[in-house]
Amino acid sequence: MAYAYRSHPWRSCPEAEGRALRHPVLIAGGGPVGLTTALELAAYGIPSVVFEDGDRVSEGSRGLCWAKRSLEILDRHGVAKRLIDKGYTWNTGRLFHGEQEIYHFVLQEQGSHKFPAFVNVQQYYAEEFLVEAVERQPLIDLRWRSKVVDVRPGPDGVVLEVETPHGRYSAEGDWLVAADGTRSAARRALGLDFQGDTYEDCFLIADVKVHASLPKADRRFWFHPSFHAGDTALCHKQADDQWRVDFQLGPEVDREAEKAPEKVIARVRKMLGDHPVSVEWASIYTFQGRRLERFRHGRVLFAGDSAHQVSPFGARGGNSGIQDAENLAWKLAFVIQGKALEDLLDSYDVERGQAAAENIRLTGRSTRFLTPKSPAERIFRDAVLHLAEKHLFARGLVNSGRLSVPTVHEGSPLNTETDFEGGVLPGEPCPNLLMEHGYLLDRLPRDFVGLAFGPAPDLPFPVIAMPMQAASAFAAAPGTFYLLRPDQHVVARWQDPDLKEILAAHARALGG
Amino acid sequence: MALVTTPNLRDPDGFYEALMELHEGLSPEESAALNARLVLLLANHIGDEAVLEEAFRAARRPALVQHSP
Incomplete structure (x- = not known):
């Protein structure tokens, strides 16, 4: 069963009727990061307006693996339980070399945890649940089919140019949170560049339904898979009894031909068995490890993919965006309410810049392991895989993605260091005992x-x-x-x- | 602990011979793969990042005498 999209109509608003308003916070982008920011702000009593280009939640599974910290954050909006009820919870990753399982890792020890290490839910469900939480929240004005096309920052506020099916209007706010994704209009309007690396290798990603009863399985990752000529393959189970598959294709591929359902189905049948397969969504992507140099530009604050992009192995994209939202919201709320000076927002740039640097560094290392850049890199990568079959030490070198854990904001200007050994570190989130x-x-x-x-x-x-x-x-x-x-x-x-x-x-x- | 670069092998000729025998009959690719596995095994055995970095530097230093091609 394919996901039933609900189309959200454009509704008129004061600005569209020629009435000028001044909002405390404008949010560009109604994806997981924009919606979480709005919900977090509302929890502090701060109203916001969210501008979303589309009329529905996103297409394809995209951000799939929701990490424990994201669940802890979303739990305060009633969303975590829904993700868990809908999704596929997993705790084990299995690594294969050819057909041989070389080892598996367990993410969270048994114990009285409120949340699992990861739950797999297609991003459109996460957005659906967030939208429902937003609709229950009177402080949030979510405007569908409202595309931010220009941003004019001023010394004490921001003016947005918003395009709707019924023409354009301007919206004024004291602050803008730009959560408008990898192709951020806000980033473009401010003339800001992404800095970092893009990689050549193309990956096929697809949501598929296999019409057979397959055993449940946690994350499975193959190096040199026997069923695929490329270097790597990855398979996750997700909601609605679907599978998310990922095949490394190499640097030069015919993108359209690779996305064709027949071709995807042929690949999936070699991976998961000779069963009837239907393709729900397929896309080709390349790795990126890029970020804005600074996430705060006066009254404009960048969060999520508009601020940083990483390769997906490790689930560090969506999960770091949710943490951006949480980090930003309380600071913005305290500044707006006069409980803190504006300078507090600079610590958002410091702390989440630190997180982005960490995520880019770690995903860059994974990328290097998955896609060796030179004959020498390939020789060492394959030597690690060879040794990992027998030797424990080499398993620690196998890198199929280092899975998202919250960044410890060590050295943050907000921390106070004391003489204290062990325990929970300054800058670390409190454990959910x-x-x-x-x-x-x-x-x-x-x-x-x-x-x-x-x-x-x-x-x-x-x-x-x-x-x-x-x-x-x-x-x-x-x-x-x-x-x-x-x-x-x-x-x-x-x-x-x-x-x-x-x-x-x-x-x-x-x-x- | 610093990288030991003074003689440390009890039987240098014997060691060298064993290393050559290890590579006997291998293609250049197979030898390169074997060397990589050897480096990884020995690096883990040493386990001391400072020693390994010193070894990296010593290994990377260009040769003083260039042999003719």
């Missing part, structure tokens, strides 16, 4: 919050009394205190703080 009254993250407010293992001083933000049973994850002793930001990342921790130290760290985390 199961405690007596439920999961810890479910208890965190949309504010700075203290976690106190013992008595705590009176503070201008909430404090949660932590049971000593939770001490080991935090390397805590009686008296230990953690300060968390509104996005659940650790700011600082102390074994025995005084009020002044906590207040100073709080002030620093607000941008000084």
